[in-house]
Amino acid sequence: MAAKKSPPRPAPVAPKCGPCGGTGEVPIVVRVGRKRRTVGQQAGICLACFGTGEAID
Ligand SMILES: [Zn+2]
Secondary structure: OOOOOOOOOOOOOOOEOOOOOOOOEEEEEEEEOOOOEEEEEEEEEOOOOOOOOEOOO
């Protein structure tokens, strides 16, 4: 008996946001001072989709 599980829900085809690739977050390089030394990266909210990951028309 093969129990087929139906998918939770048919996901609507939402256009992915370009800059963040649909994640809603974009890496932000953190630089310090005059030497422009890169000290790391932070995850920042994507301003193109406001964190939703979906492209806004
Ligand atoms: Zn985005």
